[in-house]
Amino acid sequence: MTPSSIRVFGFGGAGCRFVDALCATAGDRLCAWVADTDVSVLSSLPSVSRDCRHTIGDNRFVSGSGGDVSAVRAAALAENEIFRAALDGVSLAVAVAGLGGGTGGGALPVFLEAARERNVRTIVFAVKPFRFEGVERLRVASSAAQTLATLGDIRVFPSNDDLAGDGDPPVTEALARASARLGEGLALFWRLCADPGFLHLDAETLCAVATEGRGEADFAVAEASGADRLAAVISSLWDDPGTGLRRRAASARAALVGVMGGDDLRLSEIAAVSHSFESSFPASFPLRLSTVADPAASGSLRVVAFLFRSWQSAEREEARAAELAAAKSGGEGGVTPAQDPLVDARGRRMPGRFDRVAGTFVGGENLDIPTYLRRNLRIDAT
Numbered sequence: 001m002t003p004s005s006i007r008v009f010g011f012g013g014a015g016c017r018f019v020d021a022l023c024a025t026a027g028d029r030l031c032a033w034v035a036d037t038d039v040s041v042l043s044s045l046p047s048v049s050r051d052c053r054h055t056i057g058d059n060r061f062v063s064g065s066g067g068d069v070s071a072v073r074a075a076a077l078a079e080n081e082i083f084r085a086a087l088d089g090v091s092l093a094v095a096v097a098g099l100g101g102g103t104g105g106g107a108l109p110v111f112l113e114a115a116r117e118r119n120v121r122t123i124v125f126a127v128k129p130f131r132f133e134g135v136e137r138l139r140v141a142s143s144a145a146q147t148l149a150t151l152g153d154i155r156v157f158p159s160n161d162d163l164a165g166d167g168d169p170p171v172t173e174a175l176a177r178a179s180a181r182l183g184e185g186l187a188l189f190w191r192l193c194a195d196p197g198f199l200h201l202d203a204e205t206l207c208a209v210a211t212e213g214r215g216e217a218d219f220a221v222a223e224a225s226g227a228d229r230l231a232a233v234i235s236s237l238w239d240d241p242g243t244g245l246r247r248r249a250a251s252a253r254a255a256l257v258g259v260m261g262g263d264d265l266r267l268s269e270i271a272a273v274s275h276s277f278e279s280s281f282p283a284s285f286p287l288r289l290s291t292v293a294d295p296a297a298s299g300s301l302r303v304v305a306f307l308f309r310s311w312q313s314a315e316r317e318e319a320r321a322a323e324l325a326a327a328k329s330g331g332e333g334g335v336t337p338a339q340d341p342l343v344d345a346r347g348r349r350m351p352g353r354f355d356r357v358a359g360t361f362v363g364g365e366n367l368d369i370p371t372y373l374r375r376n377l378r379i380d381a382t
Contacts, residue, residue, distance in 0.1 A: 014098025072106025105144030185221035201290035213308035262298025
C-alpha cells in the first residue's frame with residue numbers, strides 16, 4: 001500500500017476549500033476529490049484537478065443546497081455510482097466536510113455508505129458550526145452528526161469555536177483561525193503519511209488504526225518555534241482552551257501522535273512529546289508515534305495528536321472469544337479461569353508467547369513481558 005492509496009475527499013463549501021488548501025501544500029502527490037452543489041465553489045478551487053470535481057445534482061441546485069439536507073441526500077443517492085468510482089483503488093479515505101449547511105450533512109453519509117460497501121477504511125473530519133451561526137444551523141449539524149455516528153471508522157467532530165481558540169476576535173479572524181488550525185492539522189497528518197520519516201506512519205498502519213480505533217476521536221494540533229518551542233507545543237497540545245487534550249483524556253483509550261520538525265529536530269524533543277502522553281495514561285495505554293523531518297520546517301516544532309475513545313484489537317478479540325468459548329464448552333484444550341492463573345474471573349487473559357506461564361509481577365506489571373509489549377507500543381520504521 002502506498003500514499004496513492006490514501007485519498008482525501010471534500011464535501012460542501014467548507015470541505016472543498018480545506019481540501020483545496022491541502023492540495024496547494026502537498027501538490028501532485030495528494031490524491032483528492034471534491035463534491036458540492038454550488039458550481040461557483042467548485043470553479044474557485046485552483047489546486048484541485050478539474051477531473052476531480054463533481055457537481056452534486058447537476059443543475060438541480062442553483063447556488064448551493066439552501067440547507068436542504070434531504071434533497072442533497074436524494075441527489076447523492078442517485079449519483080452513488082460516481083461516489084463508488086471515486087473510491088476505485090483507495091484503501092483509506094479521509095473525508096472532510098462542514099456540518100450545518102445541506103451538502104456536507106446530505107452527501108457525506110451517502111459517500112461513507114459507499115466506502116463501507118467497498119471495504120474502504122475511512123477517517124472523517126466533520127466540523128461543527130460556530131455557536132453564533134444560529135440555532136437552525138446547530139440543529140442541522142447535530143442531526144447530521146447523529147447520522148454519521150453509525151458511519152465511518154474514525155470520526156472527528158471539531159467545532160469552529162474550539163478551533164478558533166480563546167479570546168473575542170473579530171468574526172473574520174475567528175473564521176481564519178478555525179480554518180488555519182484544521183488545515184494545519186490535516187496538512188501535518190498528510191505529511192506524516194506521505195513522507196518517510198524515522199518513525200513512518202504508513203498506509204497499512206493507518207488502516208489498522210481505523211479498524212482498532214473505530215469510533216469517535218479527539219484531535220489537537222500545536223506548533224511553535226524558538227528556544228522554548230518544546231514547552232510551548234506541549235502546553236498548547238494539552239491545555240489549549242479550545243482543542244487541549246487534557247480535559248478529554250479521561251475518555252481516551254489510545255493515541256496516535258505525529259511529530260514534525262526540521263533538520264534540528266532532536267531525539268529529546270520526540271521523547272518529551274511521547275512522555276507527555278505516557279505520563280498521562282496507564283502503562284498499557286496503546287500509543288503510536290510517527291515523525292517526519294522537513295528541512296523547510298527548521299526552527300519549528302509541530303505536533304498533531306488523535307485520542308481515540310475506543311480501541312479494540314481485532315486479533316485479540318477473536319482470540320479471546322475463542323478461548324472463552326473453549327472454556328465454557330470444556331472441550332479439549334479448554335482453559336478455565338481456575339486452571340490458568342493468567343485468566344481472571346471475567347475470562348481476560350494477558351496476551352503473549354508465554355501466557356501459559358505464571359509471570360513475575362511487580363507493581364501490577366508482568367516483568368516477563370518486554371516494556372514495549374506491556375505498554376502496547378507499536379513503532380513503524382522504514
